[in-house]
Amino acid sequence: MSKPEILLVRPIMPLIEEGLTKHFTLHKLAEVGDEAAFFREVGPRIRGVAAGGAGKADRALIEKLPALEIIANFGVGYDGIDVKAAAERGIIVTNTPDVLTGEVADLALGLLLATVRQIPQVDRYLRAGKWLEKPYPLTTTLRERKIGILGLGRIGKAIARRCEAFDLEIAYHGRRRQDDVPYRYYDNLVDMARDVDVLMVVAPGGDATYHIVNEEVLNALGPNGILINVGRGTVVDEKALIAALRDGRILSAGLDVFENEPHVPAELIAMDHVVLLPHVGSASVYTRNAMGQLVVDNLVSWFEGKGPKTPVPETPWPRK
Ligand code: NAP
Ligand code: 8YV
Numbered sequence: 486m487s488k489p490e491i492l493l494v495r496p497i498m499p500l501i502e503e504g505l506t507k508h509f510t511l512h513k514l515a516e517v518g519d520e521a522a523f524f525r526e527v528g529p530r531i532r533g534v535a536a537g538g539a540g541k542a543d544r545a546l547i548e549k550l551p552a553l554e555i556i557a558n559f560g561v562g563y564d565g566i567d568v569k570a571a572a573e574r575g576i577i578v579t580n581t582p583d584v585l586t587g588e589v590a591d592l593a594l595g596l597l598l599a600t601v602r603q604i605p606q607v608d609r610y611l612r613a614g615k616w617l618e619k620p621y622p623l624t625t626t627l628r629e630r631k632i633g634i635l636g637l638g639r640i641g642k643a644i645a646r647r648c649e650a651f652d653l654e655i656a657y658h659g660r661r662r663q664d665d666v667p668y669r670y671y672d673n674l675v676d677m678a679r680d681v682d683v684l685m686v687v688a689p690g691g692d693a694t695y696h697i698v699n700e701e702v703l704n705a706l707g708p709n710g711i712l713i714n715v716g717r718g719t720v721v722d723e724k725a726l727i728a729a730l731r732d733g734r735i736l737s738a739g740l741d742v743f744e745n746e747p748h749v750p751a752e753l754i755a756m757d758h759v760v761l762l763p764h765v766g767s768a769s770v771y772t773r774n775a776m777g778q779l780v781v782d783n784l785v786s787w788f789e790g791k792g793p794k795t796p797v798p799e800t801p802w803p804r805k
Contacts, residue, residue, distance in 0.1 A: 487510070488508065488509050488510045489508075489509050489510070489532045489533060489788045490509065490510045490511075490512060490527070490530045490531050490532060490533075491505055491509040491510070491511055491512070491531070491532070491533040491534065491535060491784065492511075492512050492514060492531045492533070492534045492535070492550070493505075493511060493512065493513045493514060493515075493534075493535050493540070494514050494534060494535070494536045494540035494541065494542060494546070495514070495515060495536075495537075495538065495539050495540030496513070496515055497535055497537070497540070497559060497777075497780075498559075498773060498777050500774055500777040500778065500781075501535060501559065501777040501780050501781055504777070504778065504780075504781035504785075505535065505781055505784065508784070508785050508788065509533070509784070509788070512527055512531065524549040524550075528549050528550055528551070529550075529551055529552055530552060531550045531552060531553060532552050532553060532554050532555070532788075533553070533554060533555045533556075533557065533784050533787070533788070534546075534550070534553060534555070534556045534557070535556075535557050535559065535780055535784065536556055536557070536558050536559070536565060536566060537558050537559025537560045537565070537780070538559060538560065538565070539565075539746075540559075540565070541565040541566070542556050542558075542565065542566045542567065542571075543567050543570075544567045544570040547567060547570045547571060547574065547576065548570070553574070553576050554576060554577065554787065555576065555577045555578075555579065555783070555784065555787045555793065556571055556576060556577070556578045556579070557579045557780045557783045557784050558578065558579060558580045558581070558780075559581060559776055559777065559780050560580060560581055560767075560776070561580050561581050561582045561585060561639075561640075562580070562689050562690060562716075562717060563578060563580045563689075563797055564689060564690035564691045564717060564719070566578050568797060568799045568800065569799070571799075571800060572799050572800050575804070576800065577787065577793050577796050577800045577802060578796065578797045578799065578800045579780075579783040579793045579794065579795050579796050579797065580795060580797050581775075581776040581779045581780065581795065582639060582795055583639060583795075584772065584775040584776055584779055585640075585766070585767040585772050585775070585776055586639045586640050586643050587643055588766065588767050588769055588771075588772040589640045589643075589687075589715060589766040589767055590640055590643035590644045590646075590647055591647075592715065592741065592762075592765065592766045592767075593640070593644045593647075593685065593687065593713060593715045593741075593766070594644065594647045594648070594651075596713055596715065596739040596741060596760060596762060597627070597683065597685070597711075597713050597739060598627065599739060599760045600711055600713065600737055600738065600739030600759075600760045601624065601625055601626065601627050601630075601711060602624050602625075602626075602627075603621075603624050603758075603760075604760075605760055606757060606758075607621050625709075625711075625736065627651060627653070630653060630681075630682050630683050630711075631653065631654040631655075631656065631680065631681040631682055631683070632648050632653045632654070632655055632656070632681055632683040632684075632685055633655075633656045633657065633658065633671070633677040633678060633680070633681035633683065633684050633685065634655065634656070634657040634658075634668075634685045634687060635657070635658050635659075635674065635677075635684065635685065635686045635687065635688050635697075635698070635716070635720070636657075636659060636686065636687040636688030636689070636716055637657035637658075637659055637663060637666065637668070638659075638687070640687050640715070641657065641685075641687045642666070644685060644687060645657070645666070645668060653683075655668040655669075656668055656669040656670070656671055656677055656680065656681055657669075657670060657671070657677075658670075658671045658672070658673070658674045658677045659688075674697060674698070674702055675701055675702055675705045676705075678702045678703075678705035678706045678710070679705040679706075679707070681706070681710075682706070682707070682709050682710050682711065683710070683711045683712075683713065684698070684702070684706050684710065684711070684712050684713070685713045685715075686698060686712070686713065686714040686715065686716045686720050686721060687715050687716045688716045688717070688720050689716065689717060690716070690717030690718070690719045690720060691717075691719075694716075694717070694719070694720045695719050695720070696719070696720070696721070696722040696725075697720055698712070698714075698720055698721040698722065698726075699722045699725055700722065700725040700728070700729070703725060703726060703729040703734060703735050704729070704734055706735050707734075707735065708733055708734060708735065708736060709736055710735040710736055711735070711736055711737050711738065711739070712726065712735060712737075712738040712739075712740075713738070713739045713740075714738070714739075714740050714741065714742055715741045715742065715766050716742065717742050718740075718742040718743040718744040718745070718746060719744055721744075723743065723744045723750060723753075726738060727750060727752045727753060730753075730756060730758070730759060731752070731756075736758070737758045737759055737760075738759045738760075739759070739760040739762075740753070740759065740760070740761055740762065741762040741763075741764055741765060741766050742764055742766075743764075746764055747763065747764075749761060779794065779795060782794050783795060
């Protein structure tokens, strides 16, 4: 029997490519010259897609693949997949939850500490020889700060556990109260922002969260407030954030994600009171390998008839 045919939307880590090659016939969209001819001739045979990061699977792509059964996303956030278009066709979408939770939570705490104590700025100061002239100015502190977590899911809870060890008072906002957590719930994001002085964003992207951290939320966070975003760039209105940072309406920000990655606004790059990371929350060899293996395992399991390992809630398995 011939191997199932899989489409790689973008170049993907070697571990995934090698893992998939053992089981499937791979087609790489990035290496296709004439895409129209490819979709006409090969498209009808494609049964699986591996996507993630810049490799999006939108409705237009899904519509070109009439035999598509499964889209395996590299990443827990799947805002790059048109999950509605997939669900309408009964196509399963999988993501990579849990295996990256601790790594991203570690990075979130690192970014919080780096932002509060200005660790990258202090490093730059030493390297520039300025310590020889005078000590670095005193910084703000994490002591006595309250943290509000926007998106108390798997990663949000792992961040909260780490914040407990730092003696931070913790609150959260999401669409619903969670009865099994000891933290204060806010059903209104502006109210939470007013009561905390660190807003930690770890919510998914997509239409429902687009720009929910807006000017009103940032003003409520206030002049001592710090915004950390490890969720998705689209959750924060980046223009409003730049204005709030420029005008001193919030103190600073630590950002791992941006609205239009990998493009970061020049205004942010020019600011010395922000810490900017190139979307590295899960970016260790250990964790990226685990994510990659889960992409392979989902596709292999599906085509062995054992169902997907980690389907997203919108395309449950067994189907409802
Ligand atoms: P998760 O377990 O699904 O948690 C997501 C949380 O967001 C849930 O608690 C949910 O609570 C909340 N949420 C969802 N929609 C919301 C809305 N419209 N308004 C307010 N809250 C909302 O996901 P996870 O595994 O923790 O991952 C979270 C996100 O982190 C991913 O989607 C991804 O975007 C991001 N991420 C970033 C990196 C990085 O490298 N920086 C790495 C991994 C993940 P309710 O259901 O109660 O609303
Ligand atoms: C990845 C992420 O860097 O899992 C996610 O949602 O944002 C990160 O772990 C990304 O998805 C892979 O490009």
